[in-house]
Amino acid sequence: MSRQKVYFKTFGCRTNQFDTQVMMSRLKDFELCLEESEADVVVVNSCTVTNGADATVRGYINALRRRHPEVRVVLAGCGAHSKGEELLKQGKVHGVMGHSEKERINEILHRPEGFYEIGDLEHVDSTVVSEFVGKSRAFIKIQEGCNFRCSYCIIPFVRGNARSHDEEQILEQVRRLAANGFGEFILTGTNVGSYGRDRGTSLAKLLKRMSQIRGVRRIRIGSLEPIQIDAEFMELLAEPWMARHLHIALQHTSDRMLELMNRRNRYPEDLKLFETLAAKGYALGTDFIVGHPGEGEAEWREAMERIDVLPLTHIHAFTYSPREGTASTSLELPRPRGDVAKARHRELTEAIRQKNLRFRRSHNEGLTVLVETQRQDGLYQGFDQYYNKVLIESSEDLNNTWVYLAEVEAGERENHARFTL
Structure with missing residues (x-):
């Protein structure tokens, strides 16, 4: 009897991408497939960070059921906690499984009847992932959950409080992946900078130990909070294995907006930190929420004046989306109309695009790129140490190789180069 085929559809953050790899590695009685059309079961690893994320997941499930009405759909990820019960009752999915159940996926998928296995928000993974299907870079989840309670954010309620993975387990995972040819490692989690606080260690100590593993060539770090960049971390900035990009x-x-968001950072300290990091040669990205309740024209103009001063090179901008169960939804403050919020989003992203272009023009020599894919037009694509995309023309096979580029040309949205041996 042939084994059932399972396809994974992953939405959202790098943490979800890692969780998908955990589930893939636990499939013992099923066959993994990389094409949705071949699947008997589709596991949707969902994101629920915004209303838009929920809508995207729901839209995918509805379209999937129209394309393949016979397929069994299983909802996993953050959306399992926020929307799983509703989708199960509506008959949109065959089953729902929470974060803590992903290591039991092989057992759960055997169930012929519908199921709701939501689990708990205290679980810490024990799986050591040795391979990343279809990836040239390896994502390493080092912690789960968040102790912050930003007023707009639902994630602590679907991921739980901050808890760190065992350091030896993380290092064993890096050793196995490095032995399998991976050289770039991306540390991920719900709140990466909180790593180790519950175990008497720190992110900086973990980074030092990782860097000593044979084969580790470059380490990137997921999103950090400004207050988490301490003196111990700053001491690592000159290390050659540190990617020259930080996302903070x-x-x-606007300090008023930061207060309304229940944030722990304020602009004067943020500016000092960013100027210090930029002086050390780092590209700097950030998250930014546009259109939160209380964001009037005065707050927006102040924010953009400060954006102009900050040495930013990358941005992940969101338009505020009310999330049921968060404090921001109860604020009795006006928020910008949808068209105003969209215009502000465009203004912000264009400002950072121009900053990124200026940065790439002044950092266009001596770039080290891990080539990830070859596009349909024949160009190879990868990211340099500053996390800028580079398109490379070459007659060599560059897939999954490291390339040193003495010089690149800074295009409007990415760098361009030719490579010959």
């Missing part, structure tokens, strides 16, 4: 979540640059 500000969420806004």
